[in-house]
Amino acid sequence: MHHTVYVTSYMTTSTTASAEIFENLKLELRRGCLTLAVLTQLRNEQYGYTLRKALAEDGLEIDEGTLYPLLRRLESQGLLVSQWREEDKRNKRFYRLSPQGEQTLNQLLSEWQRINTSLSKILQEA
Amino acid sequence: MSTPKNPIELLDRYLQAVRFWLPKSQRQEDLIAELGEDLRSQIEAQEAELGRPLDQAEVSAILKRCGSPMIVAARLGPKQHLIGPTLFPIYQFVLKMVLLWILVPVFIFIIGPVNVAKAGGDWGTAVLNTIGNLWSGLFVAAGTVTLVFAILERTHAQIAIADKWDPLKLPPVRKQERKTSLAHMVCEIFFGFFGLTWLLLLPHHPGLILGPASTFLRVGPIWHTFYLPILLLAVASLLRSGITLARPHWVWFPRAAEMLQELLGLIMLNFMINAAAQAPGGDWHPFVVLADAAKNSAQYIRIAGIVNASILLSLAAAWLGVCIALAVQTWQLLRDVRERISGTGQPASLHVH
Numbered sequence: 001m002h003h004t005v006y007v008t009s010y011m012t013t014s015t016t017a018s019a020e021i022f023e024n025l026k027l028e029l030r031r032g033c034l035t036l037a038v039l040t041q042l043r044n045e046q047y048g049y050t051l052r053k054a055l056a057e058d059g060l061e062i063d064e065g066t067l068y069p070l071l072r073r074l075e076s077q078g079l080l081v082s083q084w085r086e087e088d089k090r091n092k093r094f095y096r097l098s099p100q101g102e103q104t105l106n107q108l109l110s111e112w113q114r115i116n117t118s119l120s121k122i123l124q125e126a
Numbered sequence: 127m128s129t130p131k132n133p134i135e136l137l138d139r140y141l142q143a144v145r146f147w148l149p150k151s152q153r154q155e156d157l158i159a160e161l162g163e164d165l166r167s168q169i170e171a172q173e174a175e176l177g178r179p180l181d182q183a184e185v186s187a188i189l190k191r192c193g194s195p196m197i198v199a200a201r202l203g204p205k206q207h208l209i210g211p212t213l214f215p216i217y218q219f220v221l222k223m224v225l226l227w228i229l230v231p232v233f234i235f236i237i238g239p240v241n242v243a244k245a246g247g248d249w250g251t252a253v254l255n256t257i258g259n260l261w262s263g264l265f266v267a268a269g270t271v272t273l274v275f276a277i278l279e280r281t282h283a284q285i286a287i288a289d290k291w292d293p294l295k296l297p298p299v300r301k302q303e304r305k306t307s308l309a310h311m312v313c314e315i316f317f318g319f320f321g322l323t324w325l326l327l328l329p330h331h332p333g334l335i336l337g338p339a340s341t342f343l344r345v346g347p348i349w350h351t352f353y354l355p356i357l358l359l360a361v362a363s364l365l366r367s368g369i370t371l372a373r374p375h376w377v378w379f380p381r382a383a384e385m386l387q388e389l390l391g392l393i394m395l396n397f398m399i400n401a402a403a404q405a406p407g408g409d410w411h412p413f414v415v416l417a418d419a420a421k422n423s424a425q426y427i428r429i430a431g432i433v434n435a436s437i438l439l440s441l442a443a444a445w446l447g448v449c450i451a452l453a454v455q456t457w458q459l460l461r462d463v464r465e466r467i468s469g470t471g472q473p474a475s476l477h478v479h
Contacts (some may be wrong), residue, residue, distance in 0.1 A: 048160055049167035064164055064192055065201025068157060084159075093160050 045096040133185035147199030235390040239355040318364040342420035413437040
């Protein structure tokens with residue numbers, strides 16, 4: 001009886017730890033991809049909610065607490081420009097890529113292609 | 127607490143709660159306006175889908191999904207820390223040094239025995255006072271160290287630390303330190319344990335130190351004051367041997383612990399010699415006194431005088447010996463530290479396998 005309890009407890013702890021490791025690694029993997037996705041989406045001007053919606057429709061959900069600090073950071077780095085504007089009788093903050101952002105995005109996309117090609121090759125070899 | 131009258135008031139309450147946790151700035155207003163706009167858009171989209179206004183439970187579900195105000199504010203706000211990742215390892219090291227290797231030994235070996243001596247035999251009060259003082263000392267020391275590092279963090283001292291390093295000034299690769307042999311350590315523990323047992327038995331069996339002379343000699347008052355510090359030093363010595371045996375990879379420990387023990391021993395010897403010197407001159411018997419039955423014998427008086435003088439001379443010789451040992455060890459330690467800082471020594475070769 002006791003052995004069963006210990007084994008179950010060990011398995012639960014082990015599963016929780018493994019799930020936590022996976023979540024952390026997934027977050028690390030997503031972090032860079034999200035920046036790339038946000039910059040790509042903002043080739044066309046959008047405000048926060050529509051941007052989140054567009055990303056979610058393409059399978060990349062992002063919560064408010066992650067998106068808005070990311071937008072602020074990209075703007076402070078000069079990759080985005082923003083403007084408060086009235087639309088449908090409500091004030092909304094619209095974002096779009098700056099000229100520097102366009103240039104950086106192109107570089108990032110080339111890098112992404114290179115990594116993707118390498119990774120596909122590595123996965124095929126494995 | 128009143129319930130909100132409509133879903134919009136619920137949203138306003140939520141935004142107010144998030145604003146409370148955000149640092150006050152223009153950025154705060156921007157973030158709140160943007161979050162509010164996002165949530166209103168979500169409400170609108172769901173209303174358009176259902177073809178009717180949302181009720182409070184439905185708006186509440188949207189807010190619940192967004193997260194608790196405190197967590198949302200933590201995610202939205204600037205990332206803050208008291209001591210950043212660059213300074214943190216140094217902070218941790220300094221804190222450990224100050225609390226564990228300076229403050230605690232000072233209280234155990236100096237302030238504690240002084241409190242016991244002052245309390246005049248009231249051990250309970252002395253121990254409680256020492257623990258109380260140690261507790262506040264730990265808080266004050268930890269607070270001061272944290273404050274200093276927080277100031278360093280704010281003044282961007284970590285940038286200077288991160289930039290001001292030179293690979294050529296790295297310390298030379300250390301020679302494999304000679305590890306103390308297992309047999310030596312086991313012997314040290316055995317004799318340490320034996321010595322401690324002997325010390326614990328002494329108060330009840332003075333014959334263990336005075337031998338046959340215990341028939342006419344008694345231990346002097348000085349030992350009542352210094353018995354506890356001597357006992358604590360013996361325990362510390364035993365612990366040091368145990369730790370050295372259990373943690374052989376702590377190469378710095380044996381020397382550091384030995385030096386600390388010698389320093390404390392030196393302080394105690396100093397106090398003992400001073401106390402003996404201040405004993406009344408006419409009846410100078412600080413270490414051993416005559417038993418009542420032998421007080422009138424001139425021969426016993428002469429023997430007691432010789433024993434007291436011998437013990438004082440032994441203590442003075444021990445004091446001198448410990449001083450020399452401590453000076454030599456300090457010099458060796460300083461030489462090692464200087465070598466590490468200056469980086470003198472041959473650079474390590476790169477091994478490619």
